[in-house]
Amino acid sequence: MDSPPLDIRQLEAFAAVMSAGSITGAARLLGRSQPAVTRHIKELEADIGYELLHRSGPRISPTQRGLQFHAQVERLLFGLKHIRARAEAIGAATLPAFEFACTSALAAGLIPDALAAVDPALLPDKIHIQSLSAEGVVQQVLSHAADFGLASLPVEHPGLEVHWIGEAPCIAALAPNDPFAQQDVVSLRDIAKRRVITMANPYRLRRRVDDAFAVAKTAPAQMIDANSSLTALALVRRGLGVAIVEPVMACALELEGVMLRPLDVEIPFLFGAISPAAHPLPPGVAALNEAVLKAAALIPGFRLHDLASADLLSDLVYGPKDHENALR
Template identity: 85%
Template sequence: MDKPPLDIRQLEAFAAVMSVGSITGAARLLDRSQPAVTRQIRELEADIGYELLHRSGPRISPTQRGVQFHAQVERLLVGLRHIREQAEAIGAATLPAFEVACTPALAAGLIPDALAAVDPTLLPEQIHIQSLSAEGVVQQVLSHAADFGLASLPVEHPGLEVHWIAEAPCVAALAPDDPLAGQEVIALRELAQRRVVTMANPYRLRRRVDDAFAAAGTIPTRMIDTNSSLTALALVRRGLGVAIVEPVMACALELQGIALRPLDVGIPFLFGAISPAARPLPPSICALNEALVKAAAGLIPGFRLHDMAGTDLLSELVYGADHHKEASR
């Protein structure tokens, strides 16, 4: 027989404990009694058949299963809140809310300018913007938890519709008093003896950075890697190295204490817009999509859109020429 659905109040109690870190704090947050929250979590654990929290006197910590379960609960509770917003929009005959998932650099670098350029009458009262890893953006769009997404490449999946793919050259970010800041173009070879700050994900931009250094015949001996362009730029401001970063956030935010210079070697940053396959974009997201391309073209030096039919070129840019040769055999 099918099991009954999980109790929403129990899920709220668990999510509150995970958010606050204590039963007492969760009870205050939910305006419930502490015994009630404790009981609801115990009942939830009994229902699903495993412990969600380690208990050591007054201290609690999530179990490994609890961490995994919390991600699902959080997604459900956010989804329920959005369903209420959609229901209210339907009742009021107003534009439905929409959800956009973006990598942090694209969210901070492009979304504000694009939204500001959209006709206000096309925007709903509620807009949700999530900053996630590129892989997280893809998963949110695939699961229809997000209506639209912006992510770095690669983004390949039969459940996605790719609306456009763009490229822009990475830049070097330096402290203004760095000796190299006086040069108009930074040669990659000059960074061999410097600490280089760049991205950590080996399957996206980091791979192209490493390939560029290898092609230049030099490998930096000192590096700091991070999953955030903003963190990389903050490290540069403190004089901790020279960063090689995507140009979107660096150019759009115009951070003080940062000098940006082009590199003598083109390291492409590739990104694109995606949505769930076979789901037409509503007018509001269509307008946002068009505004994003215009914002990127106006903000990012060297920005260009790729011909979506040029799959061989894109494959070579994303995966490298050697991969393309192997795939064509």
């Protein structure tokens, strides 16, 4: 027989405990009593058949299963909030809220200019922008929790509609007093002699950075990796190294204390716009998509790719097969 659905109050209690880190904090967040929150958690654990929290006196911490379960609960609760907002918009005969999921670099580098360029009559009263990992963006769009997404490549999935794919060369970010900042173009071999700051995800931009060093037959002895370009740029401002970063956020924000220079080798940053497959974009989202593409076209060295050129795009994302063999 099918199991009955989980109690939403129990899920809310668990999510609040994970956010607050304690039963006391969760009770205050929810406006419930501590005994009620404790009871909801115990009932939830009994229902699903395993512990979600380690308990050591007043201290609690999530179990490994609890961490995995929390990711699913967050997605469900966000989806319910999304449904409520849509229901309210239907009742008020207004445009439903726009839900955008973007990586932090693309959210900060493209969305503000794009939104400013869209006719306000096409925009709803509420717009939600989530900054997530590229994988998180894909999952939000696939689950229809987001109407539109911007993510670095790869974004291949049969449940996605890819509207366009762009490419722009990565750049070097340096402190103003860095000797390399006086050069018009920065050599990758020179950078390798210093501490290099770049991205951590081995399946996206970091893969192409590592490949570029391998082709140049060099590698940095010291490295700091981070999961956001903003963190990398902040490290550069403190003189902690030379960063190799995507150009979208760096060029858009123009941070004081950071100098940007082209590299002597091209390391492509690939990104694109996605939405759920077989769901036409509403007029406002379609207008935003066009505005995002116009904003992206202002990035130095930007190129728009033909979506029909599947082999070329595959080589850009994953590297040519003969190139991969040469690196082994």
